[in-house]
Amino acid sequence: MGGRAGFFEVEILDWKTKKQLCFLDKVESNATIREIRLMFHKLYPQWYPARQSIRLDPKGKSLRDEEILQHLPVGTTATLYFKDLGPQIGWTMVFLIEYTGPLFIYFLFYFRMPFVYGLDERFTSSPHPVVNLACICHSFHYIKRLIETIFVHRFSHGTMPLRNIVKNCLYYWGFAAWLAYYINHPLYTPPSYGKKQINFAVIMFLLCEAGNFSIHVALSDLRRDGSRTRKIPYPTKNPFTWLFFFVSCPNYTYEVGTWISFTIMTQCVPVGLFTLLCFIQMTIWAKDKHYTYLREFKDYPSLRMPIIPFLL
Amino acid sequence: MAAAGGSGGASRADNGYGSQQPRRRKGPGALATAYLVIYNVVMTAGWLVIAVGLVRAYLAKGSYHSLYYSIEKPLKFFQTGALLEILHCAFGIVPSSVVLTAFQVMSRVFLTWAVTHSVKEVQTEDSVLLFVVAWTITEIIRYSFYTFSLLNHLPYLIKWARYTLFIVLYPMGVSGELLTIYAALPFVRQSGLYSISLPNKYNFSFDYYTFLILVMISYIPIFPQLYFHMLHQRRKVLSHTEEHKKSE
Numbered sequence A: 001m002g003g004r005a006g007f008f009e010v011e012i013l014d015w016k017t018k019k020q021l022c023f024l025d026k027v028e029s030n031a032t033i034r035e036i037r038l039m040f041h042k043l044y045p046q047w048y049p050a051r052q053s054i055r056l057d058p059k060g061k062s063l064r065d066e067e068i069l070q071h072l073p074v075g076t077t078a079t080l081y082f083k084d085l086g087p088q089i090g091w092t093m094v095f096l097i098e099y100t101g102p103l104f105i106y107f108l109f110y111f112r113m114p115f116v117y118g119l120d121e122r123f124t125s126s127p128h129p130v131v132n133l134a135c136i137c138h139s140f141h142y143i144k145r146l147i148e149t150i151f152v153h154r155f156s157h158g159t160m161p162l163r164n165i166v167k168n169c170l171y172y173w174g175f176a177a178w179l180a181y182y183i184n185h186p187l188y189t190p191p192s193y194g195k196k197q198i199n200f201a202v203i204m205f206l207l208c209e210a211g212n213f214s215i216h217v218a219l220s221d222l223r224r225d226g227s228r229t230r231k232i233p234y235p236t237k238n239p240f241t242w243l244f245f246f247v248s249c250p251n252y253t254y255e256v257g258t259w260i261s262f263t264i265m266t267q268c269v270p271v272g273l274f275t276l277l278c279f280i281q282m283t284i285w286a287k288d289k290h291y292t293y294l295r296e297f298k299d300y301p302s303l304r305m306p307i308i309p310f311l312l
Numbered sequence B: 001m002a003a004a005g006g007s008g009g010a011s012r013a014d015n016g017y018g019s020q021q022p023r024r025r026k027g028p029g030a031l032a033t034a035y036l037v038i039y040n041v042v043m044t045a046g047w048l049v050i051a052v053g054l055v056r057a058y059l060a061k062g063s064y065h066s067l068y069y070s071i072e073k074p075l076k077f078f079q080t081g082a083l084l085e086i087l088h089c090a091f092g093i094v095p096s097s098v099v100l101t102a103f104q105v106m107s108r109v110f111l112t113w114a115v116t117h118s119v120k121e122v123q124t125e126d127s128v129l130l131f132v133v134a135w136t137i138t139e140i141i142r143y144s145f146y147t148f149s150l151l152n153h154l155p156y157l158i159k160w161a162r163y164t165l166f167i168v169l170y171p172m173g174v175s176g177e178l179l180t181i182y183a184a185l186p187f188v189r190q191s192g193l194y195s196i197s198l199p200n201k202y203n204f205s206f207d208y209y210t211f212l213i214l215v216m217i218s219y220i221p222i223f224p225q226l227y228f229h230m231l232h233q234r235r236k237v238l239s240h241t242e243e244h245k246k247s248e
Helices: A031-041 A091-110 A129-151 A162-183 A194-221 A240-245 A250-266 A270-298 B030-059 B066-082 B084-090 B098-117 B121-123 B126-151 B156-164 B166-191 B210-248
Strands: A007-014 A022-028 A052-054 A077-084 A088-090 A160-163
Touching: A007 A031, A022 A031, A022 A052, A022 A270, A031 A129, A077 A129, A088 A091, A091 A129, A091 A162, A091 B121, A129 A162, A129 A194, A129 A270, A162 A270, A162 B210, A194 A240, A194 A250, A194 A270, A240 A250, A250 A270, B030 B084, B030 B126, B066 B098, B066 B121, B066 B126, B084 B098, B098 B121, B098 B126, B098 B166, B121 B126, B126 B156, B156 B166, B156 B210, B166 B210
Parallel strands: A007 A077
Antiparallel strands: A007 A022, A052 A077, A088 A160
16 A cells, blocks of 8 residues: 555556656655656646546546545556547536527527518518527527526536537537427428417426426535535425426426427427427436436335336 | 348447457357247348349340339338347347447338438339349348357358458448448439428428438448448458467
8 A cells, every 4th residue: 555655656647558657756646646647648748637537547437536546456666547538628618518509590590681582581570479588488498598697507527528518519519400390480380279279388388498407406515515426316495306206307307398398389290309309308418317316315206217217 | 232130149239341350258148049030031031032132133135224112112121120239239139239220220221211212203213223233232242141140050151151252242322322322412302202381280391302412421431331341340350260270
C-alpha cells in the first residue's frame, strides 16, 4: 500500500500502444485522481482533464476524480493507462445549444420567413388561434428547459464528447423544423374536435410542464449540498412529486405527457412521430436509471416502475 | 442493397456479401441451434428454387427479358421471410446487431415490395433481373455458409465463395437496384404513389418521388463503406485460414 515516506511513483501509459507517456515521482499517497489529471495536463496541455480517461486496465473503466491513489489496488509504483476521450463539451453548454436551436427555428416558420413557404406567403399569419397557441407552448417549453439548465440542473458528469453535439443537434433541430413546418403551414388544418380538443390539450400541457418542473427541482434538491452521489428521490409535499410513489423517473413521464398534449393540440403527425421517438428514448433512459437505482440501493421502493406506473 | 445479416452459428454482423471473423462465443442453446439450422436450410432451398426457376424460365422463353414473373412469388416469400433474422438478433440467438440486420433486411424488403411490386411498370426491366440474380447467388451461398457453420463443418469452398464472389455480386446488385428505382421514378410521379399532400386533417405530407431520390443518394455514402469493409474482412478471414493451414 503506502510507500516509504508516503510517496508513490505513478507511470501513465497509452492504453493502446502501452508507450510510457509520463512518469510522476514523489506523488503523495493521498493524492486524488483529479490531482493526477492536473499533473498530466501540465505535461500535455492539449489533453485537459475532462478528456483524460485514466484507468487501471487498458480497457477498464475510467477512474473518478475523487478516487485516492493509496486506496487503489496498485503497488508503490502505480501503472495507470490513459485514453484520449476527444474534445469535450460541458453539459450546460450542450443543453443551451440543443434547446436554443428549436426555439428560434420554430420562429422562422411561425413568422413565415420568405424561404420557408415561398415568397407569396412571406410574413403572413395564420387565421387559426391554435397556431398561435402552439407557438406559445412550444416556446414556453424550450424557455423553461433553458432556465432549468442554467438554474436548476446539477450534473453528475461534467462533459460529453464534442462529436455527440452534432448528432444531437441534427436530431432536435431537424425535428423542430419538420414539425414547425406543418403547424405553421398556410394549408394547416385545425384539430377535428375544435375548442374542446385544444382546451383539453392546453390543460394537460400545463399540468405536465408543472409536473416536470417539480421533479427537476426535487432532484436538484437532493444535491443541494454539492455532492455528486446518487440518492433515492422521494415524494415531497408537492402533489406533482407524488408520481415518485409509482415511477423512478417521473420527469420523463411528464415530458412524454407534454408532447402527447402538444400532439393533441396540433393534431399533426410529425409531432406524433416526435412524441413516439421521445417516448422510446426516455423509456430506455428510465429503465437504465431504474436498474441503476435497484443495483445501488437494497431498500429501493418495490412498487416503482421505470416510467409508466405499473406498466413499463 | 446489401444482403441480410447473420443467421447461423459461427460468423455474424455482416451484410451478407462478406463477414467478420468467425468468433468463439457462447452461442445459442441446442434448441435454438436446431431451429437455426432448419431456418437456414429452408432459406437455402428457397433461393435454390428461385435460381432453378430463373434458369427454367430462361430456357423456356429463349430470352432473359421479363423473367421476374416466373419467380415473383418465391422471391417475395423468401426475401420477406428474412425479416425473421431481425428477431433472431433481438432474441440473442444470433449475435448480430439488431439495428444493422434490420437496416439490411428492410432495404431488401423495401426494394421487393415498395418498388418492384408496387410499380408494375418496372417489372419488365432488365435491371430487376440484375439484382435478382445477384441476390439469389449471394443468398444461396450465405445461407449454406450459416448452415455448415452451425453444424461445425464448413467447407473451404463455401467460405471462399462467400468472401470472394461479393466482389462482383455486390456492385451488380447495387446497380440493378439503383437502375430499378430510377426506372420507377416517372411512374411514381405520374400516379402519386404513396404520396399525400396538404391540406389534410393529419397535417402531414409525403412525397414518395423525393423519398426515392433520397434513397438513391443514400447509396453513395453507404455502398463504398460496406464494400471496403467486406474487402477488409476478406483479407482477414482468408489469410487467417491460410495461416491455420500452414500451422497444421
